[in-house]
Amino acid sequence: MVEKVLVSWIGETDLNSAISDSPLSAPISSTLSTLSFDRVVLLCCYPKARSMPYLEWLKRQTGDAIDCYQEALVSPVDFESIFQAADKRLDTVKCMGAEISILLSSGTPAMQAIWILLGKTKYSARFLQSSKEEGVEEVTIPFEISAEYTPPATKLTTTQLTELTQDGVSSSAAFENIITQNPVMQRLKHQAEILAKRDVPVLIQGETGTGKELFARAIHNASARADQPFVAVNCGAFPTELVDSMLFGHKKGAFTGASADRQGYFQQADNGTLFLDEFGELEPNVQVRLLRVLQEGVITPVGAVKEEKVNVRIITATHKNLMQAIHEGCFREDLFYRIAVGVLSLPPLRERQGDITLLADALLLDMAKQDLALLNKKISANAKNIILSQEWPGNIRELRSTLLRASLWSSEDAISTDDIKQALFDRPQNKTSLLDRDVSQGVDIQNIISDLVKHYIPKAMAHSNGSKSKAAELLGLKNYQTLTNWMDKYGVK
Structure with missing residues (x-):
């Protein structure tokens, strides 16, 4: 059976109830005399000399188990310290799987505001209030709150966010296009800006959909090569028999079907940047030929006799653990150290605290630029909480796709929880849990x-x-x- 827990701050009226002529008029004691709970969790910022006599009195009035926690607040109206104390206690109760009821009547207005914020978002609590006139009653909060505060997307950047709403990345992508308020991502942006000024190879690691190409283009656009070509290549799409021709080009007649000279990717990116995505997919024999190009700065087109010099900055990206691949003998260690001079490891979206709803609003805003039907579309507070509860293994790409589907289903001004749920895919779960191993x-x-x-x-x-x-x-x-x-x-x- 689910345990029922009442949570409340101890207020001045509660403390005075022990010596009052009408003790049951105080919020906590009157609530406990009216409703039954398995456990009572009280938070107190008063000195123990005042709280202990009250607690002893209260325990004599009720058969409920009572736990009281002394909380050292900056002041009874300091939102930050109140939030930390309340969040900590509610999280403990939630981990017990209990049904949470929050008494709003005790404590300062700041304490009540924090209870509503937490109870409407992270902890799904019911609210109670107690007064001498009305007695104890359940409170309906007639509005919804999103679990993260997100500034309006229009205030975040002065440039378009097209790289977030298209399969490809805008050619004009810059660091201001990387939408974040997460400290880890902000540090990565700063490091990338430093790398942009240094003409060194860069390796960008991260799961699919985390924005590796966005970082690569921003680095190129902020570098001294910005007015030169940026050539993006997916190494996982190389046909084995055509790798040399695609990378280094070929001469007319070099092989059947070679009806004209063709420039390879290195030649196309000469004096600019060559972005090699899915770099971990390269076959070992290709890794050897690529290493020579990076070491000597020369290529030999298929069917050519003379070498050609190329001046190319290399930015690589992979979702694989290349150090593990080196350990398994699948990737050349000497090539790794050649390309991994500047290294950026992008976190998955689920670890970017504070960014998920920020990005969702930015994505929806940019979709409206392409489809006027979405111009005034918003995401409801409850829908944002559904978004926050997801793992997003496909990261930003999956988030955009989900929002696009949800906007198609939505017939109202705001995307609802049902719209989001319908747009999400059911992912198969691993049937063998940690506790089910044979x-x-x-x-x-x-x-x-x-x-x-x-x-x-x-x-x-x-x-x-x-x-x-x-x-x-x-x-x-x-x-x-x-x-x-x-x-x-x-x-x-």
Whole structure:
């Protein structure tokens, strides 16, 4: 059976109820005398000398289990410290799988505002209020709130966001087109701006749809080569028998079908930038030939006798772990160190805290530039909460596609939760969970522990905005040093 929990701040009226002529007129005691709960979680910012006598009195009035937490607030009206305390306690209750009721009547207006914010978004709570005149009653909050605050997209950039709404990336892409308020992404933008000024090879790592080509074009457009060609190539699409011709070109008559001279990608990108996407897909024999070009700066077209010099900046991208590929003998280590001078590792969308609804609004805004029917379309607060709850394995590309489908279903001014749910795909789940392994076939328990650690520590770090102390607390570890030891042991970055 689901445990019912009441959560409330202790207010001045509550403290006075223990010595009052009408003790049941105070919010907490009157609520507990009217409704039944399995547990009561109280937050108190008053000195223990005042709260302890009240708690002893309250426990005598009710049979409910009561837990009280002393919270050191900056002040009773400081929103930040109130938020941190309330969020922490509600998260603990949520992890117990309890049904949460929040009493709004006790505490300051700032405390009440934070209860409504959290109870309407992260914790799906019901609200209660208690007054001497009306007694105890359930409160209906007649509006919805999105779980993230997002500034209007029109204030974020002065340029078009077409690279987010098309399969390809705008040729004019710049760093201001990279929409983010996430500290990790902001740091990556800064690093990319530095790399743009240095004519060195760049390797961009990240899952499919994380914006690798967007970064590559922005680097090119901010570099000294900006007025020269930017040539983008998908290495995974190379036919084995035509790789040399596609990369280095060929001469007329070099092979059957070669009816004219043809420039290869290196020649097309001469003096500019060659972007080699899906670089980890290159066959080993191609890696050898590419290494020579990068070392010596010369190519030999198929069917040619003389070498040709080329001046090309290389930017590569991959979703693969190239160090693992080197370990497995699938990728040349000498080629890796040739292309991995400047390295950018783009996080997946699910780890970009604060960016998901920001990007959703920006994507929808840009879609409206292409389809006037979407001009005034918005995303409802509840729909944004559905968006926030998704993992987005396809990242920004998947988010855009989902919004596009949802906008087609939506007949109202705002995209609803039903529109978003209908636009989402049901993904098959892995039937073998960590707790369902067949031990008769042998299990590697260290690998299982490693998988758990590598899954939850990054989530806790993202949730705590990089604070190891807060992340350690979320994970039930003693302190941040214990967390650091776990990260070192299991190679978590």
